[in-house]
Amino acid sequence: MPETQTVEKLDIQTAVLTHRKLFVLDTNILLHEPLAFLSFKEHDVVVPMTVLEELDYIKDSKKDVARDARVSIRAMEDLLHDASPEQMLEGVSMLGLGSGKSAPSGALSIFADLSMQEQQQVFTSNENDNRIINAALHLQAENPKRDVVLVTKDINMRLKAKGAGMGLVQDYRTDQLISDMKYLTKGFYTFDGNFWDKVKSVESVTEGRDTVHTIDKSLVPEPYINEFIVDENSGFAGLIEAIDDDTLEVLDLGVDRLMARKAWGIHPKNIGQAMALHTLLDPHIDLCILTGPAGSGKTLLAIAAALHMVIEHNMYDKIIVTRSTPEIAESIGFLPGTEEEKMAPWLAAITDSLEVLHKNDENTKGSMSYIMEKANIQFKSVNFMRGRSLQNAIVILDESQNLTASQLKTIITRCGEGTKLICAGNLSQIDSNYLNPLTSGLTYLVEKFKYFSGSATISLDGVVRSRLAEFAEKQL
Secondary structure, three states, X not given: OOHHHHHHHHHHHHHHHHOOOEEEEOHHHHHHOOOHHHOOOOOEEEEEHHHHHHHHHHHOOOOOOHHXXXXXXXXXXXXXXXXXXXXXXXXXXXXXXXXXXXXXXXXXXXXXXXXXXXXXXXXXXXXXXXHXXXXXXXXXXXXXXXXXXXXXXXXXXXXXXXXXXXXXXXXXXXXXXXXXXXXXXOOEEEOOOOHHHHOOOOEEEEEOOEEEEEEEHHHOOOOOOOOEEEEOOOOEEEEEEEEOOOEEEEEEOOHHHHHOOXXXXXXXXXXXXXXXXXXXXXXXXXXXXXXXXOOOOHHHHHHHHHHHHHHHOOOOOEEEEEEOOOOHHHHHHHOOOOHHHHHHHHHHHHHHHHHHHOOOOOOHHHHHHHHHHHOOEEEOOHHHOOOOOEOOEEEEEEOHHHOOHHHHHHHHOOXXXXXXXXXXXXXXXXXXXXXXXXXXXXXXXXXXXXOOOOEEEEEOOOOOOOHHHHHHHHHO
């Protein structure tokens, strides 16, 4: 059946009756979320043939998104494997592939590539992005009664599509848990004015050095477990340990007490670092999430706390350090040496932090070598974490803002009994082509785990690296 007749048939049978939209997906959508085609509810989804070609190329590559490409291809094959060529062009119903209000009920179809004569001559080259835009333009022209929407995470492609005449172009936002970064959980709530002036009733219980206050729940908007309450004016700092229907149980820590903590010779320079250090050293916290700008101390605090717990207190057996390396998948095999030696260029931030911690030693390099052996510090590529089971270790995942939610899930599910995971990242420095601050896996992690009693998040504000770095962070 000719493609035009197929589209017209789909238009008559469904769009006129139900006003369903037609979403055309770019490749990066399926790489970002392999099952994204199931997220459009009652609307229909079209995957251009060019997208399948790109997925086919990526699935066999060494890119870190190869697995996502394979997952997406398998999921579409499971739906379409019994469909005839005509049915694949017309659309195969996705009804029954999910449950609840967000379950898909539209159709998934494959759009065959247009010939050069059929394509709208708005581009000077026949590259993949242009072919996908041409497919969307063709569907838009053949379906004047429908809303045809091109969905892509590529900002430049959105601009090109609009310039070429595409009426509806949008980013993929189904996976976004927040609408603006200002709503991202910080891990603490700061009071304006004196905290105790706002407390109308309180019950306090003291056991040893610890004092727990039971206060009214309405004092803190949207409280959650392991959220800090801070009032530097009065010197009060507390940690929410339990939440009831009307009350909060808050462990009284005190600003001075928090600022007095140290790990491996490192003292916090501000209240944000103090809260982060308290969280890192808490054995009841299995997942520590540190966000903040470059120079705020995320990596240094993580390394110092890890050395403190492994060497001084023997709480863990080893330290595993890894990070997101977008380019490492294709280049690591060509670098000489062991995996640790191959990872060295990407983990220089870790060795820099070790140098800072031992800069006053007589032999800095000797001290670093001794500590790395004593603490059993291992440098691992995030690409090789899949399939492992990490027991009784501290795992430091640096630059985690460049990972998707599914990639972070892969790493977190590797953590076995007695393992503590520290995720650090700067959401203003994302290198991935498929992510932005709202869709980063780090953002997803912060929001999804904020109600989990075994995790804690701290957003570090100040840049303490140098006054030059602080000025650059604010002004550039």
